[in-house]
Amino acid sequence: MSTQDTNKIAVCTDFTSIAQHAFEESIALAKKLNAEIHLVHVLLENSETEVTADKKMAKMVDQVKDQLGDIVVKFNVVDGGGDIVEELNKEVTKLAPAYFVVGYEVKKGLDRFFGPNIMKIVRGTKLPVLAIKEDETLKDLKDIVFPLNLWDYARQKTFATIRLAQRLGATIHLIGLDVDMTDGDRRDLKIFMNQLKKQFEEYGVRYTEAILQGDDEVSVVVNFANKIDADLVAKVFHHDPGLISRLRGNQDEETLVKSNMPLFVVKSTDYMQGNWSAMRG
Structure with a gap:
């Protein structure tokens, strides 16, 4: 609790x-x-x-x-x-x-x-x-973008985002990020998206879904958020700056720089490798 x-x-x-x-x-x-x-x-x-x-x-x-x-x-x-x-x-x-x-x-x-x-x-x-940022607003937070890739920690923002959406009466826009994926990756992405949709439905949260392709994840997310005139982007930032530099480059900083709307940021936490229930958060 x-x-x-x-x-x-x-x-x-x-x-x-x-x-x-x-x-x-x-x-x-x-x-x-x-x-x-x-x-x-x-x-x-x-x-x-x-x-x-x-x-x-x-x-x-x-x-x-x-x-x-x-x-x-x-x-x-x-x-x-x-x-x-x-x-x-x-x-x-x-x-x-x-x-x-x-x-x-x-x-x-x-x-x-x-x-x-x-x-x-x-x-x-x-x-x-x-x-x-100084040119962004927290008024009328009605549309929240929820990016999803196959990164182990990506779903740890799930329940925090659901709680926020419930309290605000907001819609979550779930987007699967098909960037440099294999056919196997795409199958896994659809499975994870279906699991998330069940969570949204269980908690009575409105949502939309889409799978988007592009050259890099940050640009895909920012472009989609701008296209639908979203109010907030939910993100997980990695808790270990050394690890993120090795595995994910500067995506977190890049998101801060490129976005033109507020970010809802949850810090990743370590977990034991396991099933879906161990990875959600």
Whole structure:
């Protein structure tokens, strides 16, 4: 049984414009889910105090007071001193919200190669993350793209996505990614898709299905999402950055860069090799 509080949403802030945007967009989500918002900030060592951080968060809230309605916003300030992302993830883990909203920006040049903080956040948390850029929105999340390949961890986003779709009344668009597949791979893909459809039906979630071909998976997913005017893309990011570099290149970062809509990200976890029930999540 999940220990997450379905009535909480955590939003991290460093008081930048993208953090303000993530907070503002989380309001619509909080209203839809009947949840309270927890703003979380990690103090910068020797340059901030809890008092100054509280004032800045109060200013953030004041800027959107007309939008909040009955939504409660609480402040969580964390002492710095260690790794900022690690301290952030520890605090959010204690809060145990249903979702963790994180604003991010696409960095250029070598910065992108080393990865934005969003990658460290996702790999350091056990919670589903809603990753959003400054020109993206969390309003009216009605259509969720669910990509599926034969990667062992790809289905670990299943139940988190189902729960979100149930709460939002959203439709899941299941797409099988037929990229460099053999005939045997295609048979396996259809089997896995049928298993997923049974899960969607069991939980009363609306869905569509399609099998798509293309040169690379990220482009297939992004192009399809744009074509249907989707609102969200569900993804599993690998928990081991060393392993993902060897096996999957930079697909996770590439998805962050190429997508023009928020991502619903679940971190992969290890499991014992086995049947379908061991791989779903």
